[in-house]
Amino acid sequence: MSTEIDATAQFQALVADPRHRRDDSTAMVEQYYALVGDVYRESWGPSQHMACYGPGQSREEATEAHEKDLADRAGITADSYVLDLCSGVGGPACTIAAHTGARVTGVDLVADRVREAQDNARKRGLEGRVSFRVADATALPFDDSVFTAAYSFEALCHVPDKHRAHREVARVLRSGGVWTGYDWMRAAGPQADEVAETICRTHGLAALATLDELRQGLAAAGFTDIHVSDGRDLGDWAPNWDLLEKLTAELPPRDQLPPVLRMMTDGARAACAGARSGDFFIGYWHARRTQEEP
Incomplete structure (x- = not known):
């Protein structure tokens, strides 16, 4: 327990200052997933993002449909070579490759998550179409104009220089290639900033x-x-917050929780409250790399 307390305290000291979150973002992301990775794996499985729900869908059904819908909106097919930016433990990449037949390359900053993604691809028999490597979203290890499409699920929020990440994606996309995805976002104004x-x-x-x-x-x-739009324009996100509120309500009182669960519970409650007030939401984007003249 003392080791967990020390690690959580070290992480919370790092993230307390927005400047540290910007300047030490690699250490911050690595420390965060070292702390929460086991809980995420047990609670969310290989697709560790929210989902847009259809009527009567379970979380698993909504997540799979959400990933397939993004691939379909992007026009991804068996002929596509696709970049999954900040690919986590590989759930979306595997779903999209299986759904479309595309070749998908995922990149993530955290080596342990890349290894887990590789294991998940092997378990699904997708090694030939899905691969993962450690890389920074703002310094991609690929030549220009390699990919036909790129996407990301709720991960650019970890990246300090989002404009640079967009430029890197533009660099590695072919002419006319689609860049799409979802991200955690805030409304404008002082209350939303808080x-x-x-x-x-x-x-x-x-x-x-x-x-x-x-x-x-x-x-x-x-x-x-x-x-660009609020994801609520595409469907129902409320079941995500319903589920998080249910899970946190079932936990012991806050002062009885281990440090990591205490932090995660605080985070879940803040996200739910922000989503209910409209100060926080999941945003969606779809754009195309400039079409070059023939």
């Missing part, structure tokens, strides 16, 4: 962007046909 700060401190996030900031980053990177 909510976002609490969420960032408890989830190891660099910062939350607004929809305007997302649009600006995509445009500055040279993308066209830009669409």
Whole structure:
């Protein structure tokens, strides 16, 4: 227990200052997933993101449908070579590869999560179409114009320089390639800023962007046909918050929880409260790399 207390305290000291979250983001993300990885694995499985729900869907059904829907919106097919940016433990990459027949390459900052993603791909028999490697979203280890499409599920919030990440994606996409995904975002205004700060401190996030900031980053990177929106325009996200509220309500009192669960519970409650008030939401984007003249 003392080791867990020390590790949690070290992480919380790091994330308390927004400047540290920006300047020491690699250490922050590595420490965060070292602390919460086991809980995420047990609670969420290989797809560790929220989902847009259809009527009567379970979480597993909604998650799979959500991932397939993104692939379909992006026009990913068996001929596609796709980048999964900040790919986590590989659930979306495996689902999209199995659904479309595409080849998917995932990159993630945390080596342990990359190894787990590789294991998940092997278990699903997808080694030939899905691969993963350790890499920084702002310095991708690929040549220019390699991929036909790219996506990310709720992970750019960990990246301090989101504009640079957009530029890197534009660099490695072929002419006309689609860049799409979902991310944790904040509304504009002082109250939303306060909510976002609490969420960032408890989830190891660099910062939350607004929809305007997302649009600006995509445009500055040279993308066209830009669409950004609140994910609620696409369907129902409330079951995510219902589930989190149910899970946190079933836990022992806060002062009886281990340090990591205490931090995660604080984070879950902040996210739920922000989502209910509209100060926090899951945003969606879809854009296309500038089409080069023939």
